[in-house]
């Protein structure tokens with residue numbers, strides 16, 4: 349499978365990728381189970397808490413979950429994430445060192461882009477799948493539509509400021525394969541509520 353096909357497989361498993369900030373490793377499995385029960389099976393665990401690597405390892409044990417690492421800032425983060433069991437890598441930005449490290453380890457890599465120059469650096473590195481970040485503050489839907497008309501073969505996962513109410517509008521843009529967001533797990537953990545939000549999100553369709 350080509351690198352692009354591997355990334356497309358990650359990006360189209362479910363059209364919404366929950367972006368998770370987990371502070372307590374004991375919550376990892378119940379949280380992943382609640383999301384998977386609602387039909388969201390691609391989970392991005394951000395490396396923003398001290399226990400994030402343990403969370404990746406725990407969530408990877410949940411049947412049906414495909415667990416990746418987010419907020420990956422360096423090759424060192426990438427390697428630690430892979431050791432913990434991450435099956436894909438998301439970064440808020442794009443650096444050459446990270447792109448090369450992902451290629452060396454043959455792991456699907458979704459780097460963040462904010463503008464046309466970032467996308468062009470990505471294309472130079474052989475990348476065509478990007479996280480558009482932070483999506484809303486970077487110009488929102490008008491910005492992604494403008495970029496899409498310039499970069500026809502590129503596909504995006506907009507993330508940052510997207511909500512249950514706005515996700516469908518983003519998914520209706522033809523270059524948007526999926527969206528990321530933290531709304532699925534916002535607030536105190538409540539498994540039934542997380543599953544309800546996941547069900548609503550998994551019913552959304554990309555165009």
Ligand SMILES: O=C(O)C(=O)C[C@H](O)[C@H](O)COP(=O)(O)O
Nearest residue numbers: 367394419440507508509529530
């Ligand atoms: O850590 C990262 O790498 C990120 O992706 C930053 C945020 O977690 C996402 O942007 C989620 O944004 P919200 O859905 O607006 O909360």
